[in-house]
Amino acid sequence: MPPSGKNCLTCIVRGTDCFCSLPLNALHDLQVIGSHKRFNAGEHLLYEGFNADRVYIVCQGCIKLTASSSEGKVFIIRIAGPGDVIGLASAMQGTTYKIAAEAMEPCEVKVISRSEFLDFMDRFREVNRNAVVSISLDCEAATLSARRLALSSSAAGKLASVLIDWGRMGQTNGILSKELHFRMPLTHEELGSMAGLSRETVTRLLGKFRREGLIKLEGEQMTVREPEKLERLYH
Amino acid sequence: MPPSGKNCLTCIVRGTDCFCSLPLNALHDLQVIGSHKRFNAGEHLLYEGFNADRVYIVCQGCIKLTASSSEGKVFIIRIAGPGDVIGLASAMQGTTYKIAAEAMEPCEVKVISRSEFLDFMDRFREVNRNAVVSISLDCEAATLSARRLALSSSAAGKLASVLIDWGRMGQTNGILSKELHFRMPLTHEELGSMAGLSRETVTRLLGKFRREGLIKLEGEQMTVREPEKLERLYH
DNA sequence: CGGTTACTTGAGTTCCGTCAACCGAAGTGG
């Protein structure tokens, strides 16, 4: 059975920063409100500028949150996964979405209208609390992106920062290990979109990092051998 | 009498996105919790990395929210003013502050401990709602900064975007006017810190904008004559 | 008047984006 199985009560997607970590009575409510929906890879859940009249809770799959310029340049702010809520900040303000959301693989989500979600928040203080934490996480992710782009003056620093942040999230070996070992399914193009760099520059830098022994690549597996050294490229 | 006069009930700082726009009973509570404090220009309210155990409500004055690199480079994420809450996102997550806050002029703030604030949120659903909106605004500001830095490839585009965003906030003529007229009290250094540019580049670009008739400068008064044209520099 | 802060301008240099060509793998369709 997939993580969700369309049932919020038996769903195994939980965790400290997971929106769905709620007491049973709230989960009962969550189960019956909104609707379940699937998206294929490449499909958009929502677009920038649209009226923020609903929120999405990710049940399964990865979703790119992006901002685009009129010339077609794309910036990836964050990649949302199971347990994340999408569109919450804009919906809470009752304005328009400030970013777009695009499925990176086949995804399952729960769609809840703004008004329904507001009611849901009013009924349970835990929902309120989790919503606040969800938006806070969004806020931190955006802050981190901005800081990266503004403070690391070199392309190497920006890319290093993206790799390390990504690695710290998806680390597959123990936290205690000095090395970071993780899956890196993103294309150079996507890494570039996160770091504000061109695809070619990403290729060149990853090659350089590899040659210098800072990272190791084996297919989708990436190992950052010396996180501190990589981090110091920030300069 | 200054805007606040240390009394939340008679304070005139209100507005749609103001945290203190609350019903009377909540204001009564707000009046008695926390403590009132003053900061001189240049003093720090909080530093990056510190335990997020309190939040600040700005009563009066402007406060820079900044991120700094180890080399001393500074990035200004946002400038908070009366009615804004500082440190909320980090406090809600119970982690550390991700940014620093520095008074730009003599300021008055209300300091509330994290636990006291959480209680306050639990007592009034309106406080909850306003806290959510406050964090959402933070989130949007950070997103805007990130988008600016990532998507505008030229320095001119970044600076233009900072000027226009600043202008739209502090506009002193009617909203209907095509031109943006506003106070620009920031130094070139500060503008650079917001746009991710060096001080010299800001000087050169402002000169260029002025020579091209895109903006007009009279002391602290700035007029953006052709916002659309300036905005198109985004390229 | 000296000291500080902000702004201005010039010269030199480097970094990275762009353009272009090319490779290998995977998928598609007749």
Next chain:
DNA sequence: CCACTTCGGTTGACGGAACTCAAGTAACCG
């Protein structure tokens, strides 16, 4: 089965934009 396309990655050459360094001006203030 093979020609064709697409996608992701790689590498080289080039040029321009912006950073840095440096020197100098202007305004303000005790």
